[in-house]
Amino acid sequence: MSSETGVIIAGAAETDQIGRLPGQSTLELHIEGALNAVADAGLTLRDIDGIATVAAPGPVQVAHALGIMPDWIDGTGVGGTSFLLHVRHAVAAIRAGYAKTILITHGESGRSRVGAVPFRAAPTSPPGQFEAPYGTFGPTTTFTIPALRYMKDYGLTHEQLAYVAVAQRQWAAKNPRAAFRDPITVDDVLASRMVAYPFHLLECCLVTDGGGALVVTSADRAGGFPKPPVHILGTGERSETPMISQMADFTESQAFRLAGQTAFAEAGISTGDVDHLMIYDAFAHVPIYGLEALGFVKKGEAGAFIADGNTEPGGRLPLNTNGGGLSYTHTGMYGMFAIQEGVRQIRGEAAAQIGDPQISVVLGNGGMFATAGVLVLGRQPR
Amino acid sequence: MADKAVPVPTPETQPFWDGCAADELRLQRCTDCGKPYFYPRPVCPDCGSRNVEWFTASGRATLYSYVINHRPAPGFADDGPYAIAVVQLEEGPRMMTSLSGLPATPEALVLDMPLEVTFEPRGDVSLPLFKPSGSAATEANR
Known part of the structure; x- marks a missing residue:
C-alpha cells in the first residue's frame, strides 16, 4: 500500500426502511445498515477489519454487536458530516496498511428516539454558558441564525430561500423512498408554519429514523465486487466553530470552502468537472452557502442560481437528487445519506438517475456550520 | 416544566x-498582540499567547x-415568539x-x-442582554 493506492467504496446501503421506525433502536439501525452494506459489497462480516462510526453507540458497541474485533477504530463524532470524515480517515488507514476493509455505519432514531442519547448542552460548557441561556433549542434556533445577515448583505430574498425547498421537492417526487413527494410552490413554503423567522417549516429538514453504511477498501483488492466500484478521488475535512455565535463570517462557511479546496486539489478537478452534487441541507440556506463555498457560483449568486432552475431536474448542475434532508430523509446526522446518493448516482442506480455522471461531489456539514467534510467520488480511478 | x-x-x-453581577461586560484581550476576544478562555485565539487580561467593554x-x-x-413557553440574537460588540468580538x-x-x-448592554438576573448569575441605544426607546418599553 502507498499514498498512490486507489481506494473505493465497494459496498453502500441504507436500512430497509427510513422514516418513522419506532420498532428499531439506534443500535439496530446501525446493524441493519451494516449488514446491508456488507452484503452489497459481496462480503461477509469476517472480511471487516476496521470500524468507524459516531458515539453513541460508538464503534466499540457496533463492532461488538456484529461480532467483530477490529484492529482499526475511528470514533470521530463531529456531527452529521462525521461519515465523510470516516471515509477520509479510512482512505488514509488503507493506504497506511492499518486496515484492508473498513465498515462505516450510521443509525439514528432521530424521530422515535428509541435508544437515543438526550441532547442538552452541559451548563458548564461554552454553549451551555453562552448560548443556551438565550433560548437556543436545537438546530432550528442556531443553524438558522446566520441567514438574515446573508440576506441583508447579499440581497437573498425570502422567495429565493423558499425556492431551495421547491427545487429539491422536484427531485423527491422522482424518489419512491422520499418522505415528501408532492410538488410544492414558493407560496406553499412561505405559507407553512413559521419555525424560526426567517425559516418556515418547509425550509427546515425532516426528522426521521434510519441508517446506512459503507464498505471502503482498496481498488486492487482481488476478487472484484458485485457493484461497480466508486473511486474516492479526493477528500477534505475542516473544523470551524463550536458555537454558531462564533462563526467568523455569517455570510460564508470557511469550513465548507477549505474542505472543498483540499478535496478538489487532491482529486485534480475543478467545478466544471462535477456532474452531480450533494450539499447537506439541514435548512434551505445551507445549499446556498455550499454552492458558493465550493466555487460553483460567486458569492451572493447561489439563491438566484437555484431559483433559475440550474439545480433541479433538467438543470445543468443536479443537486440533492434524492430530495435531500428537506424532502428525502434526515435522521439528525444526514451525511451518510448524502454519500449514499452520490454512490448511487455514480453506480447508475439512483431513483432519479441523472444519466452517466463521472464525478459526484458530496459536501457534508457537522453541527451548526461547525465542521465540514467533502468527498469527490468518481466512476473511474484518477 | 423545566x-x-x-x-x-x-x-x-x-x-x-x-x-x-457588577453590571459590567468584561472581555479578555491579549497583552502581546492586543486582540480582544470572547468567549472566555485562557489563551489568545489569534496568536496563542497565554498573556491575556480582562477589561471592561463599552x-x-x-x-x-x-x-x-x-x-x-x-422555560421560554410563556415568552411567545422570541428573538435569539447575535450582536457585534464595539470591541470586535460577537456574542449571542x-x-x-x-x-x-x-x-x-x-x-x-x-x-x-443591560443585565437581567437568571438563577445565580446575571445575564448580559442588549437593548436599543439611548434611553428613550428603552424607557418606553419598560
Whole structure:
C-alpha cells in the first residue's frame, strides 16, 4: 500500500426502511445498515477489519454487536458530516496498511428516539454558558441564525430561500423512498408554519429514523465486487466553530470552502468537472452557502442560481437528487445519506438517475456550520 | 416544566460572570498582540499567547443577526415568539444574547441597529442582554 493506492467504496446501503421506525433502536439501525452494506459489497462480516462510526453507540458497541474485533477504530463524532470524515480517515488507514476493509455505519432514531442519547448542552460548557441561556433549542434556533445577515448583505430574498425547498421537492417526487413527494410552490413554503423567522417549516429538514453504511477498501483488492466500484478521488475535512455565535463570517462557511479546496486539489478537478452534487441541507440556506463555498457560483449568486432552475431536474448542475434532508430523509446526522446518493448516482442506480455522471461531489456539514467534510467520488480511478 | 437554562461558571469564565453581577461586560484581550476576544478562555485565539487580561467593554454593540423562535426552549413557553440574537460588540468580538425592550418582530429588529448592554438576573448569575441605544426607546418599553 502507498499514498498512490486507489481506494473505493465497494459496498453502500441504507436500512430497509427510513422514516418513522419506532420498532428499531439506534443500535439496530446501525446493524441493519451494516449488514446491508456488507452484503452489497459481496462480503461477509469476517472480511471487516476496521470500524468507524459516531458515539453513541460508538464503534466499540457496533463492532461488538456484529461480532467483530477490529484492529482499526475511528470514533470521530463531529456531527452529521462525521461519515465523510470516516471515509477520509479510512482512505488514509488503507493506504497506511492499518486496515484492508473498513465498515462505516450510521443509525439514528432521530424521530422515535428509541435508544437515543438526550441532547442538552452541559451548563458548564461554552454553549451551555453562552448560548443556551438565550433560548437556543436545537438546530432550528442556531443553524438558522446566520441567514438574515446573508440576506441583508447579499440581497437573498425570502422567495429565493423558499425556492431551495421547491427545487429539491422536484427531485423527491422522482424518489419512491422520499418522505415528501408532492410538488410544492414558493407560496406553499412561505405559507407553512413559521419555525424560526426567517425559516418556515418547509425550509427546515425532516426528522426521521434510519441508517446506512459503507464498505471502503482498496481498488486492487482481488476478487472484484458485485457493484461497480466508486473511486474516492479526493477528500477534505475542516473544523470551524463550536458555537454558531462564533462563526467568523455569517455570510460564508470557511469550513465548507477549505474542505472543498483540499478535496478538489487532491482529486485534480475543478467545478466544471462535477456532474452531480450533494450539499447537506439541514435548512434551505445551507445549499446556498455550499454552492458558493465550493466555487460553483460567486458569492451572493447561489439563491438566484437555484431559483433559475440550474439545480433541479433538467438543470445543468443536479443537486440533492434524492430530495435531500428537506424532502428525502434526515435522521439528525444526514451525511451518510448524502454519500449514499452520490454512490448511487455514480453506480447508475439512483431513483432519479441523472444519466452517466463521472464525478459526484458530496459536501457534508457537522453541527451548526461547525465542521465540514467533502468527498469527490468518481466512476473511474484518477 | 423545566426552567430556562442557567449558565454554570467555570474557573476561566468566573470573571465574566462576576462582571455581569457588577453590571459590567468584561472581555479578555491579549497583552502581546492586543486582540480582544470572547468567549472566555485562557489563551489568545489569534496568536496563542497565554498573556491575556480582562477589561471592561463599552457595552455598545450592533445587531448582527437573529432568528425569531416560534418553538420555545424549556422555560421560554410563556415568552411567545422570541428573538435569539447575535450582536457585534464595539470591541470586535460577537456574542449571542437576548434583546430587551424590543418586540420580536422583523419590523422592530433591524440589522445593524445600535444596542447597549443591560443585565437581567437568571438563577445565580446575571445575564448580559442588549437593548436599543439611548434611553428613550428603552424607557418606553419598560
